[in-house]
Every structure is written in structure tokens, then in C-alpha cells.
Amino acid sequence: MLTVQQLRKSYGSHQALKGIDLDIAPGEIYGLLGANGAGKSTTINILLGFTRPDGGRATLDGIDLLGDPRKASTLVAYLPEVVQLYPLLTGLENLAFFSELAGFDYSKSKYRDLLSSCGLQEEAHTQRIGSYSKGMRQKVGIAIALAKNARLLVMDEPTSGLDPRAVEDFSAQVRAFADQGGAVLMATHDLFNAVAIGSRLGIMRRGELVHTLDTRGISAADLQKLYLETI
Numbered sequence: 453m454l455t456v457q458q459l460r461k462s463y464g465s466h467q468a469l470k471g472i473d474l475d476i477a478p479g480e481i482y483g484l485l486g487a488n489g490a491g492k493s494t495t496i497n498i499l500l501g502f503t504r505p506d507g508g509r510a511t512l513d514g515i516d517l518l519g520d521p522r523k524a525s526t527l528v529a530y531l532p533e534v535v536q537l538y539p540l541l542t543g544l545e546n547l548a549f550f551s552e553l554a555g556f557d558y559s560k561s562k563y564r565d566l567l568s569s570c571g572l573q574e575e576a577h578t579q580r581i582g583s584y585s586k587g588m589r590q591k592v593g594i595a596i597a598l599a600k601n602a603r604l605l606v607m608d609e610p611t612s613g614l615d616p617r618a619v620e621d622f623s624a625q626v627r628a629f630a631d632q633g634g635a636v637l638m639a640t641h642d643l644f645n646a647v648a649i650g651s652r653l654g655i656m657r658r659g660e661l662v663h664t665l666d667t668r669g670i671s672a673a674d675l676q677k678l679y680l681e682t683i
């Protein structure tokens with residue numbers, strides 16, 4: 453589904469990415485790990501079309517993500533660490549606004565269903581985003597991704613600052629997205645959550661992907677040990 457080949461990027465003389473190869477299949481949640489500055493955000497920013505790479509390829513269902521950014525934006529949903537929404541609009545209005553921007557026009561009841569399926573309690577649908585907690589904003593962010601029918605969900609530190617209950621709710625929605633055949637790429641420092649939710653993990657070090665592993669049969673303690681030995 454997502455195939456990344458030999459992605460390279462330098463900032464001046466600093467090589468931020470030294471040839472990254474990555475494959476994510478439908479239904480897979482791939483956790484990208486690594487110390488600060490390892491290159492996780494650079495990888496993500498290139499896939500989202502925010503940064504131009506110096507070399508390499510990335511395709512999603514055979515579509516050239518780097519060469520056709522307009523098409524790519526219809527296939528890829530992005531959930532940043534802090535979801536940017538309009539604070540004076542309600543959750544429902546934000547969802548409708550961003551969906552219409554993406555070319556979708558659903559009924560009000562469909563928007564409500566999407567918010568509810570993402571775990572946002574009904575009374576919050578018509579409250580302004582300005583009064584939401586971070587976890588509630590993340591739920592609207594996931595609803596926007598679902599409404600867009602994206603094939604790939606890209607997330608950068610999506611659980612930072614969320615309490616354990618909010619992480620659990622959030623993880624269930626991400627799993628549901630993957631269970632519907634979507635692929636997920638998540639950069640994170642949260643090793644515990646990466647093991648709990650991820651199907652596969654990659655550990656980056658100084659611009660290289662130095663370890664990939666399956667999460668089956670691995671504990672958070674095993675991962676922490678491997679991570680600390682690797683970075």
C-alpha cells in the first residue's frame with residue numbers, strides 16, 4: 453500500500469535522511485520511533501508534501517505521492533500533535549467545514565455518526581472547540597480523517613499530553629481505521645502505546661531506519677531495552 457524507497461534529505465551539510473525504505477500494508481499500524489532529531493518528522497513531512505526530498509520515491513496504492521501532491525492530499529489524512537481546529541466553531545461545524553474543503557458533503561446525521569463513532573459524547577458535538585480537552589480535539593481530528601475516506605493516516609506524536617483513558621479511546625479509533633483497510637504511520641516517543649497499538653515498529657537513528665520489528669510477542673520492556681541499545 454505505502455511504499456517508500458531510498459528517501460533522502462539534507463539540510464545544508466547535515467544529512468537528515470540517508471535513504472529510508474518503508475512498506476506499510478493495508479490494515480497495518482506502523483510506529484516510527486527514534487530519539488529527537490532521528491528524522492521521523494522529516495520523513496512524515498516529505499510524505500505529506502510539506503518538505504521536498506533530495507531523492508527517493510513514495511507511492512500509495514501505486515500513486516506517486518511525491519510527484520502528484522494534489523492527488524496525494526486526497527488519499528492521506530494527517531493528525532499532528534495538536535490538531536488545529538477553529539475554536540469558535542463547534543465540533544460538528546469543524547467536521548463539516550473540513551469535510552467540505554476535502555470535497556465531501558455529508559448530512560448532519562452522518563457528521564454526528566462520525567463524531568460519535570470516534571467516541572465524542574453527543575452533548576459535545578454542538579459545543580465550541582475552544583472548550584474541548586486535547587483528547588476531544590484528537591477525536592474530531594480522527595473523525596475528519598474518516599470523513600475524508602483517506603487510505604493512509606499519518607500521525608506525529610498523536611498521544612502526547614493525553615491521559616491514559618484518552619490514549620485508550622484514541623487507540624481504539626486508530627485501530628478501527630486500520631481494521632477498515634487503512635494504513636497508519638505514527639511517529640511517537642510513547643513506546644508503551646507503540647507496542648500496544650502498533651503492528652510493526654521501526655527505530656530510526658541519525659537519518660537511518662536501523663531496526664524494524666513485529667510487535668507480536670514483544671513487551672514494552674523488551675522494546676525499551678532494544679530501543680535504548682539501538683539509539
Ligand SMILES: Nc1ncnc2c1ncn2[C@@H]1O[C@H](COP(=O)(O)OP(=O)(O)OP(=O)(O)O)[C@@H](O)[C@H]1O
Pocket residue numbers: 463466468486487488489490491492493494495
Ligand atoms: N527545516 C530544517 N532546517 C534545518 N534542519 C532541520 C530542519 N528540519 C529538521 N532538521 C534537522 O533534521 C534532523 C531530523 O529532524 P526531525 O525533526 O526529522 O527529527 P525527529 O526524529 O522528528 O525529532 P523529534 O523527535 O525531536 O521530533 C535534525 O537534526 C534536525 O535538526
